Amino acid sequence: MATTVRYTKSPGVDKPSIKLNELEANEGDYAIITRGGDMEETYQNVKTERKVNSDKIGVSKEKRDKTKIVIVLLGCVVSGLVVAVVFSILVIFSIHQKPVTNGDWTSWADWGACSVTCGIGITTRIRTCSNPRPSTMGQYCEGTSDQVQICGNSSCSVTDGGWTDWENWRACSVTCGTGFTTRIRTCSNPKPSIMGRYCDGTSLQVQSCSNTSCSDGGFGFSVHRPIWNSGDTTMKFNAAAYNDNDVFNITSGEFVCQKEGLYLLISTFLRVYNTTGSIDCNFYKNSKFIGYGPLASSNNASDHPSATSSILHHLKPGDRVYLGSCEGLRYAAGGSSFTGVLINPMH
Structure with a gap:
């Protein structure tokens, strides 16, 4: 102031x-x-x-x-470090004072059971590094703790698979007009063993079915018993199980669409007996490829290999659908078939 x-x-x-x-x-x-x-x-x-x-x-x-507080804290830290160093020295000293024991293996245990009941498998046996166990500074046992070797019991019998009988045809896919139905069989008569051969052929068959006519008209076909002429690459048939409004042309082997909608097209091939050739066709619409067809093939002349293929395709009136680029038509058995079903009409 x-x-x-x-x-x-x-x-x-x-x-x-x-x-x-x-x-x-x-x-x-x-x-x-x-x-x-x-x-x-x-x-x-x-x-x-x-x-x-x-x-x-x-x-x-x-x-x-x-300053006093800092000095006290530094003193505590230094004291802690000193105690830790002294304790570490004591531990190391005590370890070095103990005798060092190196580990050694026990005897091998008995061989275990074979991994299979028949044929060739493996078996194992073990030993442990505990005779004696190594001390803290001791050396662990050298070598492996387990051994594996091949074992063989009695030879296994080889069983090839066999088809069961076909089951009954299932209900038709539609309540009116033309639909399709399926039946199956299984490769369990008998089941093939591990080294056995699986059944040749297909486990599924499909065919058309027809109930009462629908009020707006249903369109579909199902033809079988193929015919073959030298040089043909289109599969033709001479029998029709169903041909609504003659939509399938037997002469040309073509299905001519009359009503626009979504169609299910199914083809099944069965090879004749005592041949080893294969049958192969594809689906075509207006000379353009639209899907792969079935392939029935086997090297066993006593087999009747069969194959089924199906596609869904939208068709318009006037579209022509057929099985083309065929190979091995001469081997097609009478059970081979071609089916088309309108499943979703466009109004």
Whole structure:
């Protein structure tokens, strides 16, 4: 806090407004006295030395307290490190004082059971590194802990698979018009053994079925008993199980669509007896490929291999669908067939 003191100068007399004894009593409060001019002098009061000294003492004390705390913490850390080092040295020393024992194998255990009951399998036996067990600083056993060898019991009999009889035809896919029905058989009479041969042929047969006519008319066909002429690549048939509105042209072997919609087209091939050739055709519409047909093939002349293929295709009135690019037509048996069914008409 600053204090300004004025005094008046008379001729021959200086009369300050504060007395000399007041200045002496407050010597610590008035640090600087400045005189100026003949008429007045200005005394400026600044911060007292006592207050400055008190502040300095407080700051110094706070620094000393912080320094003590840091020293204590450093001492704790150093003490912890010293204890850890000493403990590690003691542990290492105690380990080295113990005798070192290297591990050794036990005798081999008996061979286990063979992995198969017939034919060739494997069997195993084991041993452990515990005779004795290695100490902490000891060496583990060298070598492997298990052995494997081939074992063989009595030879297994090989059984080829055989077809069951065909099941009954299932319900027709539609309640009116032309649909299709299926039947199946399984290769379980008997089931083939692991090394046995699976049954040749197909497990599924499909044929058309027809219930009462639908009010808006249904369109479909099912033809069989293929005929073959030298040089033909289109499969033709000479018998029709169903030919609604004569949509299938027996002469050309083509189905001519009369109603737009989604059609299911199915072809089944059966090879004649005592031949080893194969039968292969594809689906065509207006001379363009639209899907792969069935392939009936086997190297066994006594087999009757069969194959079935089906596609879904959208047809419009006037579209011509047939089985083309055929190979091996001479081997097609009378059970081979071609079926088409309108399953979703466009109104």
